[in-house]
Amino acid sequence: MADNHGKFCWYELMTTDVAAAKAFYTELVGWGAQPVPMATGEYTMWIPPGTTDGIGGVTVLPEQAKAMGAPPYWQVYVAVDDVEASAKLATELGAKTYVPPVDIPNYGRFAVLGDPWGAVFALFRGTTPDVQLADPGEALGKAGWHELVTDDVEAAVQFYGKLFGWTKTDAMDMGPEMGTYQMFGKGKVSYGGIFKRPPMVPSGAWVTYFNVPDADAAAAALAGKGGKMMNGPHDVPGGGRAGVALDPQGAAFGILSKK
Numbered sequence: 001m002a003d004n005h006g007k008f009c010w011y012e013l014m015t016t017d018v019a020a021a022k023a024f025y026t027e028l029v030g031w032g033a034q035p036v037p038m039a040t041g042e043y044t045m046w047i048p049p050g051t052t053d054g055i056g057g058v059t060v061l062p063e064q065a066k067a068m069g070a071p072p073y074w075q076v077y078v079a080v081d082d083v084e085a086s087a088k089l090a091t092e093l094g095a096k097t098y099v100p101p102v103d104i105p106n107y108g109r110f111a112v113l114g115d116p117w118g119a120v121f122a123l124f125r126g127t128t129p130d131v132q133l134a135d136p137g138e139a140l141g142k143a144g145w146h147e148l149v150t151d152d153v154e155a156a157v158q159f160y161g162k163l164f165g166w167t168k169t170d171a172m173d174m175g176p177e178m179g180t181y182q183m184f185g186k187g188k189v190s191y192g193g194i195f196k197r198p199p200m201v202p203s204g205a206w207v208t209y210f211n212v213p214d215a216d217a218a219a220a221a222l223a224g225k226g227g228k229m230m231n232g233p234h235d236v237p238g239g240g241r242a243g244v245a246l247d248p249q250g251a252a253f254g255i256l257s258k259k
Contacts, residue, residue, distance in 0.1 A: 006164035009133040010077035011056030048141025055134045072251040077122040118203030144256045145209040146192030209254030215241040
């Protein structure tokens with residue numbers, strides 16, 4: 001049986017304008033947008049090019065989140081063996097619970113938490129072993145990298161390590177102001193990196209980088225589609241190019257092209 005505990009498995013955009021978000025991302029990233037009937041309301045699944053399997057979805061930003069002042073954002077889901085047990089452990093480690101464990105009928109169970117430094121993430125377990133999990137990777141339209149900005153890099157490494165079994169992989173010195181860019185993953189596979197929160201970012205946050213054919217071309221196209229580059233694109237180890245942007249509703253995401 002596959003060991004899915006600690007693997008990123010879904011990417012969900014919570015936004016104030018679903019129709020505009022669908023138009024933006026289908027053009028920029030090349031996803032298909034497939035409506036999915038849901039008892040809780042409108043939901044659309046993102047389908048990367050060349051596949052019929054979803055990588056995530058888009059839905060309306062919940063009223064509870066709006067009331068807390070949350071802007072539109074991308075929410076990462078991480079697979080766990082037991083949602084209740086992982087949620088309990090997370091709170092013991094200092095996390096906040098925003099949505100306690102709840103069922104998605106005929107699909108799975110999830111919970112939404114915030115780490116001790118403000119980054120929101122979700123836990124997920126499928127109802128049955130054959131429930132499809134998104135497969136991060138290098139294919140176009142998939143999630144090629146995950147970044148956590150936080151106030152305490154070493155403490156965040158310990159928090160997520162205890163929760164998901166992640167360990168340190170490579171590290172890169174970004175200078176005296178930014179400190180260490182600490183990569184993490186399981187085994188020999190790096191899932192992403194953790195670095196010190198810059199002053200312009202109001203709280204800890206997760207940012208997902210989606211694979212595009214050409215990060216520079218995507219960045220150039222953003223302005224005409226209502227988006228805005230926050231930094232980059234810049235060279236990254238391995239010969240790729242990456243940058244962080246805001247979509248027209250203000251949700252942060254990354255673009256990544258491999259050499």
